Amino acid sequence: MGYRDDYVFGADFPQRRLYARVARAEQIGSGPYSRHSYEFDAVDVEVSSDGGFDLLFDADDQRHFALVRVLTTEGLFDRTFGTVPQPGYWFALDIAPTGGGPIAFHAQLTATGYSEMSRGTLQSATFLFSDDDLRGGPERGPEGDGGGSGGGLLQEALRLTEDGVPVVAVAVDGFESARSGMAKNKKKNRINVALRSLGAAASVDLDAAKALANKCEFPQGALAQAGTIWSILASQPSPHAISINDVGQASFATLLDDNLRPLVYFDAGWPVVFNGKTAPRSPPTPRAGTPVVISHWDFDHISGFFRFPELRQAPWIAPVQRLGPGAKKIAAALAGRGLLMGWSGTSISLPWGELIKCSGLPNIVNHSGLALMVTLQSGKRALLVGDANYDTINLPNSSFDYLAVTHHGALFKGVVPPPAASNALGIISVGRGNVYGHPKAASIAAHTQAHWLIARTAGTRKQRRGSRTLGP
Secondary structure, three states, X not given: OOHHHHOEOOOOOOOEEEEEEEEEEXXXXXXXXXXXXXXXXXXXXXXHHHOOHHHHOOOOOOOOEEEEEEEXXXXXXXXXXXXXXXXXXXXXXXXXXXXXXXXXXXXXXXXXXXEEEEEEEEEEEEEEEEHHHHOOOOOOOOXXXXXXXXXXXXXXXXXXXXXXXXXXXXXXXXXXOOOOOOEEEOOOOEEEEEOOOOOHHHHOOHHHHHHHHHHOOOOXXXXXXXXXXXXXXXXXXXXXXXXXXXXXXXXXXXXXXXXXXXXXXXXXXXXXXXXXXXXXXXXXXXXXXXXXXXXXXXXXXXXXXXXXXXXXXXXXXXXXXXXXXXXXXXXXXXXXXXXEEEXXXXXXXXXXXXXXXXXXXXXXXXHXXXXXXXXXXXXXXXXXXXXXXXXXXXXXXXXXOEEEXXXXXXXXXXXXXXXXXXXEEEEEOOOOOOOOOOOOHHHHHHHHHOOEEEEEOOOEXXXXXXXXXXXX
16 A cells, blocks of 8 residues: 555546636647647536635535646637637536547545546536636637637537527537537538537626636735745755655655755645656655745645645745635635745845745746745755746846756746756656656756756656755
């Protein structure tokens, strides 16, 4: 028995209607026809419509929360549902075990995280609004037509069946239908969908969806002063070394003292079930009360909250970002205990480094979060950036002795930070066989050409998987 046994990979796929925020959009492979992975942070529509938000974010209630990962091409999603998902877009989703839509993977929240996975189909995706709309900017539909009024199924023709049920004719190139009540016209390559059984666009409660999205704001009572954050981090002695922990396809680093005891955690990730097979058999053993700094609110950087109870007894320093329902659940639990400290100001200088505020667009959590520059007792410097593009890290004319490579070795923008000496060590936190194809060869090449010596926690034919040490 081990931590991998917490995952279920063949659960029953539910028929479910969800309100969901796009948390991640990533190209898999290369070329114009490559597939994309779209991940939605979701919650049941009927609970949202009831307005029972306090119950929804109760720490003991997991059954209403899910992640949905849709795997298709960008063009096919656009032609079918009328828009291309972008981080910060909100949708109404219908998922079902079978049907004619794109492949959808469903991950159910349990007491140990998003640990139960099943495979089915996405039946409908209705664009509702974006995070920018909620901030008071001009409302945008997928075609710039004003919010959620055109972003569901691509409506090309509307008629009535003989019994009066409205039917939408939808262009669905290449899909094979396995749902009763659908008649495929092969000549015109369309599927007629009876809205009696599939009617997200006809039944969305936009006010309820907006109320939910507004409830997912970062907890206002958890906004912290710079002095509070400084006192928590500055009270820790200068780190002796940094462990880039092997947590599979996730991110979890530990700043260590001379006796290799934890001082600060940077990110607290654990794989969601989509990448559950990358989880290690011997995970880290966090120490209760050790401060946590998170780079951003992606689940592979925060799911240790569910997996490791010790982390729920520690202060979390986090960027103030727009959240989806599942991320807000974690934020609400920490804020309710007085353990969440949100930071949206400028960078904060520390006795042993700097907490850096990344400069990316606010709706892109990867690039608008926090990074950490650490000066070890030896005087050597390490840079931990989470998933941020290097061009969002404002450290001009800086070189480093150690680097935690950005975004698990994914493609990135910006110039690779220069090493202080040739063949300085850069570590990729990554799980072998992950669903995103990380690390990318182009990313490894860019770091190697910048004279970094690259290793990875997943291991290679020459090195076994495991945690890696930066320093002393």
